[in-house]
Amino acid sequence: MKRIGVLTSGGDAPGMNAAIRAVVRKALHEGMEVYGVNYGFAGLVAGDIRKLTRRDVGDMIGRGGTFLYSARYPQFATEEGQLKGIEQLKRFGIEGLVVIGGDGSYRGAYALTKHGYPCVGVPGTIDNDIPGTDYTIGFDTSINTVLEALDRIRDTATSHIRTFVIEVMGRDAGDIALWSGVASGAEQIIIPEKDFDITEVADNIREGREKGKKHSIIVLAEGVMDGQEFAEKLDAIDNFHVRVTVLGHVQRGGSPTARDRVLASQFGAKAVEALKEGRGGVCVGLDREEYVVRDIVETLDNIRHKPNLDLYKLNEEISN
Amino acid sequence: MKRIGVLTSGGDAPGMNAAIRAVVRKALHEGMEVYGVNYGFAGLVAGDIRKLTRRDVGDMIGRGGTFLYSARYPQFATEEGQLKGIEQLKRFGIEGLVVIGGDGSYRGAYALTKHGYPCVGVPGTIDNDIPGTDYTIGFDTSINTVLEALDRIRDTATSHIRTFVIEVMGRDAGDIALWSGVASGAEQIIIPEKDFDITEVADNIREGREKGKKHSIIVLAEGVMDGQEFAEKLDAIDNFHVRVTVLGHVQRGGSPTARDRVLASQFGAKAVEALKEGRGGVCVGLDREEYVVRDIVETLDNIRHKPNLDLYKLNEEISN
Amino acid sequence: MKRIGVLTSGGDAPGMNAAIRAVVRKALHEGMEVYGVNYGFAGLVAGDIRKLTRRDVGDMIGRGGTFLYSARYPQFATEEGQLKGIEQLKRFGIEGLVVIGGDGSYRGAYALTKHGYPCVGVPGTIDNDIPGTDYTIGFDTSINTVLEALDRIRDTATSHIRTFVIEVMGRDAGDIALWSGVASGAEQIIIPEKDFDITEVADNIREGREKGKKHSIIVLAEGVMDGQEFAEKLDAIDNFHVRVTVLGHVQRGGSPTARDRVLASQFGAKAVEALKEGRGGVCVGLDREEYVVRDIVETLDNIRHKPNLDLYKLNEEISN
Amino acid sequence: MKRIGVLTSGGDAPGMNAAIRAVVRKALHEGMEVYGVNYGFAGLVAGDIRKLTRRDVGDMIGRGGTFLYSARYPQFATEEGQLKGIEQLKRFGIEGLVVIGGDGSYRGAYALTKHGYPCVGVPGTIDNDIPGTDYTIGFDTSINTVLEALDRIRDTATSHIRTFVIEVMGRDAGDIALWSGVASGAEQIIIPEKDFDITEVADNIREGREKGKKHSIIVLAEGVMDGQEFAEKLDAIDNFHVRVTVLGHVQRGGSPTARDRVLASQFGAKAVEALKEGRGGVCVGLDREEYVVRDIVETLDNIRHKPNLDLYKLNEEISN
Secondary structure, three states: OOEEEEEEOOOOOOOHHHHHHHHHHHHHHOOOEEEEEOOHHHHHHHOOEEEEOHHHHOOOOOOOOOOOOOOOOHHHHOHHHHHHHHHHHHHOOOOEEEEEEOHHHHHHHHHHHHOOOOEEEEEEOOOOOOOOOOOOEOHHHHHHHHHHHHHHHHHHHHHHOOEEEEEEOOOOOOHHHHHHHHHHOOOEEEOOOOOOOHHHHHHHHHHHHHHOOOOEEEEEEOOOOOHHHHHHHHHHHOOOOOEEEEOHHHHHOOOOOHHHHHHHHHHHHHHHHHHHOOOOOEEEEEEOOEEEEEEHHHHHHHOOOOOOHHHHHHHHHHOO | OOEEEEEEOOOOOOOHHHHHHHHHHHHHHOOOEEEEEOOHHHHHHHOOEEEEOHHHHOOOOOOOOOOOOOOOOHHHHOHHHHHHHHHHHHHOOOOEEEEEEOHHHHHHHHHHHHOOOOEEEEEEOOOOOOOOOOOOEOHHHHHHHHHHHHHHHHHHHHHHOOEEEEEEOOOOOOHHHHHHHHHHOOOEEEOOOOOOOHHHHHHHHHHHHHOOOOOEEEEEEOOOOOHHHHHHHHHHHOOOOOEEEEOHHHHHOOOOOHHHHHHHHHHHHHHHHHHHOOOOOEEEEEEOOEEEEEEHHHHHHHOOOOOOHHHHHHHHHHOO | OOEEEEEEOOOOOOOHHHHHHHHHHHHHHOOOEEEEEOOHHHHHHHOOEEEEOHHHHOOOOOOOOOOOOOOOOHHHHOHHHHHHHHHHHHHOOOOEEEEEEOHHHHHHHHHHHHOOOOEEEEEEOOOOOOOOOOOOEOHHHHHHHHHHHHHHHHHHHHHHOOEEEEEEOOOOOOHHHHHHHHHHOOOEEEOOOOOOOHHHHHHHHHHHHHOOOOOEEEEEEOOOOOHHHHHHHHHHHOOOOOEEEEOHHHHHOOOOOHHHHHHHHHHHHHHHHHHHOOOOOEEEEEEOOEEEEEEHHHHHHHOOOOOOHHHHHHHHHHOO | OOEEEEEEOOOOOOOHHHHHHHHHHHHHHOOOEEEEEOOHHHHHHHOOEEEEOHHHHOOOOOOOOOOOOOOOOHHHHOHHHHHHHHHHHHHOOOOEEEEEEOHHHHHHHHHHHHOOOOEEEEEEOOOOOOOOOOOOEOHHHHHHHHHHHHHHHHHHHHHHOOEEEEEEOOOOOOHHHHHHHHHHOOOEEEOOOOOOOHHHHHHHHHHHHHOOOOOEEEEEEOOOOOHHHHHHHHHHHOOOOOEEEEOHHHHHOOOOOHHHHHHHHHHHHHHHHHHHOOOOOEEEEEEOOEEEEEEHHHHHHHOOOOOOHHHHHHHHHHOO
């Protein structure tokens, strides 16, 4: 393979630029050329493609977001869109594509491969919910961003003896809530993977106050419920005057942590190696500290991302 | 004066601990004893008072919140509460009181002074809206916290070409929105002190997109409107898919910035000097780089905090 | 076991407080009492021991350093010191001890166990060089601290087209240099585990400049050489005007990252579980994403910590 | 004036990019064109000049360093260099120049004005030592960077009961040491503007230990002495085992604080206003919260930057 492409797709995540940089630099190191596709699959279909040089990725390793831009593009689910995309790639002489993104992006990569065009998926999303890897690019940065917010809230919660609900990202996966919750010593963590009883939550707050706890911090994954709604339910049980913070897209930005940059760099290089060997329809992952390359279909079909429920249990034992 | 007290009141602000530390250390340096009152005026009336030593404030300069806790306590507006408070202070032999907080706290301090008990007000609130000082303790930290969030949102806004509304604190004063807005290069800043026209806001977003701007970030002071409501109004005009972040109490916490620590240290020391000279019914402030001590009544009656509207104009000129 | 003790020993590391908190909370959850030993083995021999309650570890999870203090205490290598330590523990009715620290601390823990007193080692050091675990408490925080410094230096290096040497911690292990170097996109990483040729280093700088690179950043592990000495050697080859930064103990401090807090919490809880089962002479570790409990002697004798030389190779491929 | 230029000169400072952005945006707002000169006066003489557009400064407000690069260029002191510079500016039709930098840069700006070419100086340096302004661009960021390092060192200093010397920037001016020292609660601050006695320093450390202080942190301005040398002098008096950190260029980098960005934006806009009015040979400044424009010569000749020695005195009173 002499010329490869790279795009970012879906929600952006800190470390995507570090991954693009690694793809570019590793490919150049292997004697290949690299083209960047702007705006994910939308730009692919539109042919928004340009050559990337060593300098284009200079000083990019520490930047949040993605300099290739991203977009959600449901139309790529159609065969028409996919074939148009392949046509554009061929027009530029690009022989293989690295797709950095979440599981929607993986499906796009898989579709292209099915049409005979080799693609490699790289797990990039803050939610940590992509099958086939223990960690995704952006997750570590995201939990540290949430943690910093939780630390700040703790200051004011302690000063005023208050109850706070912090709504964090995670529609289907509670990983952000779990890790940031344990790391901040949050009193309670509410995630989609675990049922909860709002009256028990209220009981815990009251018990904490009786024990002399100065505050009660509840980390809530957005997939469970809206933060405001949760607060209202709590206040309906007792007059807690619950305060709500909705961090929103703050969680997606920022300069990536050391770990996310290292992970992204390894993933990017690994993806290039796979393409160099002519492999497509695969995705890279970190499996118990080992960098692996796996079949996308098998991964999407057979592997389920599981939250670390040991953390949930641990928090119940040590946070109260 | 041989023995003084100190309390924090109202919403907590980063740097309050640095101010308490300065009060304690300066008083000890002047040969006085210091007592801390927990939970603001509520604790004062309840007699929740304890002696503070040099060690109690060791390693406190960098901590967010207030280790004396704070509380809102409207009951302190009654003469009964005030006399009870003075009784408690006298019971401990405390001859003067430093009150760190916002304008509600100033009114409490003034009331005590009117009853013949010398109090000194120290401006501590993130809102920067206390008359008689250019800056309040906590403001600088707060705008940097908001700025960090805005920088993160910019990453993702740029990656996706999106419009964001960030609701920040400020019921009556737009200072946090103004400073963080200018510092982040926000496209628009909406504050209570300036009328705005939602259709113009929408027009600006569209113009920006036509000019090729990748994002549109709007910083909204909570006093104007709820972030969600603002977003709905915008989306009703055009299909912007506006994203909302409500930072909430995140803005109150965190380790204070260098400037807030220095300001708090100077204010604390200045307050002790005033008490040492037997002055009460005064408040300390920073007036054009000079530390001043002013009459509380005159300050509350005659001085109005004004937002820096030069910043508003500047942002209109350079952010688009 | 009804009563256990905990101490921190050797160089302090961010996350030690989170580990102590987990030990205390988990032990209380299991119905045990916990005593804290101040100043490591020195305090143990001196009997500087006190009961710890739930509240003693409140708001401790985010604090840098160790609130039990630490100390280096070579005298603990003598049997006399060890027996004195056990005597003190017995005097307080403490039946088992958690020792948080580096390999020196492990040896102390092992010595006590050999005398029949059950100890569990918890890996706490920024250097990441303890056998039997993939990561140590403090390492993740430390590499992020170094990374932040490197990002700052990059700003100025780029602005001025300069060569910088940053000396980081790591006497025998290059982990901090490796991870922070890869994460920052440093041009060169010099570690104890890899030979280097100073003339090649100089050649690389010159080649970089010819390629149009704006800066050259070299991360140097202290175990290889002093930063100043390294700079002088480089400047002797060519007139680079190399600038040196020696981060020193800055690398040991700061609020721990999310990952370090989670790791410390898991380790602390795991150590209590081991003691609860009556196990001593063991150490906890993270082995390929799994929390494990291993024999200390076997671990110290048979397992060597190895640097991740894949990272070294990756950096050579993508940083230039 | 229809076309102006802008350059950055001397040591880089966080916020320089924000100032350039303000110059560009304000000038465009006023209907002028803007050209950027790379590498300061060196690039000016060499004619390394290019047109800047709105987009060139997009997303620049938060970046450290200077995207126009900087350089020290002593040759600009010659009339030959100056005339060559003016020739280059005229070649591009540039009618006025904004020079962002320290006092060396001011002298360059003044020299050009003397030759009849209008220049405006903007104070940009972390050292805060430029006459005619209370604060310079970069100072606030720099003291917060130093503060963060000092907070980290305090963690480890407290854990181990140690003495630390931190060497910070400031050849002639002690501002960085003073502000960061007070903000961190450093036990001692050593600056060029105040004599000190090493035996008194040693006495203070010993007294602190006797009082039960867990650590002793000394902030030393580089202009006084080398950190290593200072430590050796201290250790010669008593066996303190002083640890040294030399922060070096870390202090110059990083994303600017809110205050530095606001200051830089105001300064940049003000400089454009001055040129628009046809004024040259002036410099902008912040004088007791007011933005002012002053004659450069008078400023350089008659105004001396003075350190805030009230801070020095305050620290002596409250840090021990």
